[in-house]
Amino acid sequence: xxxxxxxxxxxxxxxxxxxxxxxxxxxxxxxxxxxxxxxxxxxxxxxxxxxxxxxxxxxxxxxxxxxxxxxxxxxxxxxxxxxxxxxxxxxxxxxxxxxxxxxxxxxxxxxxxxxxxxxxxxxxxxxxxxxxxxxxxxxxxxxxxxxxxxxxxxxxxxxxxxxxxxxxxxxxxxxxxxxxxxxxxxxxxxxxxxxxxxxxxxxxxxxxxxxxxxxxxxxxxxxxxxxxxxxxxxxxxxxxxxxxxxxxxxxxxxxxxxxxxxxxxxxxxxxxxxxxxxxxxxxxxxxxxxxxxxxxxxxxxxxxxxxxxxxxxxxxx
Numbered sequence: 030x031x032x033x034x035x036x037x038x039x040x041x042x043x044x045x046x047x048x049x050x051x052x053x054x055x056x057x058x059x060x061x062x063x064x065x066x067x068x069x070x071x072x073x074x075x076x077x078x079x080x081x082x083x084x085x086x087x088x089x090x091x092x093x094x095x096x097x098x099x100x101x102x103x104x105x106x107x108x109x110x111x112x113x114x115x116x117x118x119x120x121x122x123x124x125x126x127x128x129x130x131x132x133x134x135x136x137x138x139x140x141x142x143x144x145x146x147x148x149x150x151x152x153x154x155x156x157x158x159x160x161x162x163x164x165x166x167x168x169x170x171x172x173x174x175x176x177x178x179x180x181x182x183x184x185x186x187x188x189x190x191x192x193x194x195x196x197x198x199x200x201x202x203x204x205x206x207x208x209x210x211x212x213x214x215x216x217x218x219x220x221x222x223x224x225x226x227x228x229x230x231x232x233x234x235x236x237x238x239x240x241x242x243x244x245x246x247x248x249x250x251x252x253x254x255x256x257x258x259x260x261x262x263x264x265x266x267x268x269x270x271x272x273x274x275x276x277x278x279x280x281x282x283x284x285x286x287x288x289x290x291x292x293x294x295x296x297x298x299x300x301x302x303x304x305x306x307x308x309x310x311x312x313x314x315x316x317x318x319x320x321x322x323x324x325x326x327x328x329x330x331x332x333x334x335x336x337x338x339x340x341x342x343x344x345x346x
Contacts, residue, residue, distance in 0.1 A: 030337075035070040036198045037126055041133035042075040044178050049075040053085040056133055058178045065131075068337060069194075072127065076138040076162040080116035082109065091137045091146045091161075093154055098146065100137050100161055105149070113138060113161050121169045128201060129194040130166060134177040138162045141177045172197060172259045184345040185265055193262045195336045196220060200255055210242045213251055222332035224261060226274040231261040272302045275311050278327055282315070285322030294318065309343040 042049045046057035061071070078084065087102035089109065099110045124130075133139040140160040148154055159167070167175055174193035181187045203216050217239055224232045238254055275298050283291060297311040312333065319328055327333075336342065 030068055032070065035068060036128045036194060038065075038069040038071055038194065039124060039127045039130035040071045040073055041131065041136070041139045041178070042073040042078070043133055044131060045071060045073050047073060047075070049078045049084055051077070051084065051086050051088045056178070058131075058181075060181060061131060061178060064340070065191075068340070069129075072124075074120070076113060076116060076120075076160075077109075079120065080109065080112040082112070089137045091144060091158055092149055093146050094149065098158060098161065105151075110161070117162050117165045121165060124166070124170065127170075127173060128198040129174040129176070129190070131181070132160075132163050132175065132177050134179045136160050136163075141167075141175055172200075172255060174259075184342075188342040188346050189263070189265060191340065191342060192223070192335045193259065196223065196262060196331070197259065199331070200258075208247060208251055210247060213242070213247070213254070214239060217254070218326070219329045219331050220258070222274050222278060222330045223335060224258065225277065226266045226270050226332060227264045228261045229270075229273075231257055268302060268304070271308055272298055274332065275301075275315065278315055278330070278332070279318075281324055281327045282318050282322045285324070286318055290318060290321070307344050308346050312343060 040061060041056075043054075043056045044058040044061050046055050046062065048055050050056065065071075077086070077089065087104065087107065089100055090103055091098050092101055092105075093099075099108055100113055101108045101110070132141050134141070135144055137144060138160045139162055140158075141163050142159055143156050144158040144160050145156050146154045146158045158164075163175070166173075174190055174197055176186065176190040181190065199220075200216065203212050206212065217235065221232070224235065235254060235257060238250065238257075242250060244250075279291070279294050279298070286294075294311060294314045297306060297314055300306045301308060301311050316333055319333075
């Protein structure tokens with residue numbers, strides 16, 4: 030993709046190979062720099078360096094003090110919480126153009142989840158916190174897709190995150206063009222089958238939400254809508270849900286296809302359900318069938334091409 034077409038995504042600087050960690054090292058993610066960099070324009074950030082700490086430096090951890098989490102050196106001698114909080118609050122407003130963020134796992138600043146929290150005496154309390162930067166990022170931008178680099182090694186989580194980034198980018202582009210009733214309806218129309226795959230219940234609820242766009246201010250309806258959409262898109266799609274969605278799409282094409290074409294599509298949907306073939310096989314057949322059938326509604330569905338084919342994500346789910 031040309032640079033101007035790439036999607037702006039934030040990333041922990043150490044994942045790009047920058048030597049910013051407490052030990053002077055990095056956590057270079059070759060998937061991020063070798064694959065995703067072809068589609069995303071990365072904006073790197075290291076909250077610890079940004080807050081004024083040097084590298085190398087004393088390792089940090091989170092401790093629970095009263096009802097507050099503090100970020101201190103592992104020897105307990107220095108408390109850097111206020112420095113971090115100041116950096117985060119100054120930086121967050123500058124991240125509003127990002128369409129996603131990839132974080133370094135387990136970091137007291139960047140960990141998305143499962144970050145260790147200790148007592149002041151060093152005893153481990155629990156492992157279910159988020160890093161100080163990651164927590165505020167998700168609070169300030171609840172719609173923004175956020176994921177940890179290590180979790181991108183999971184085929185399903187990787188596909189889910191990238192699908193959400195492309196959908197969120199489409200939403201942001203739509204808003205930048207100016208929110209209108211027709212643009213909101215068009216957005217919903219082209220993402221309908223993605224929503225059906227992720228959650229049938231939400232899919233059924235969103236139609237009525239958009240059925241009367243004069244009932245409330247359009248901004249309020251759109252805000253409720255996209256919050257429901259992005260929450261739904263976080264849900265993993267089961268094999269059965271994909272089969273249901275594929276069958277719905279095939280139904281729109283039934284009248285324009287030969288019996289042989291219909292049988293082949295159904296056979297491969299069944300083969301996908303049995304886990305004999307990946308999702309890309311029946312999906313490719315449906316896309317090929319659209320060349321024979323004039324069905325603009327189905328052709329517009331982003332479910333068929335939610336991201337560039339060259340990412341190869343549906344070869345593995």
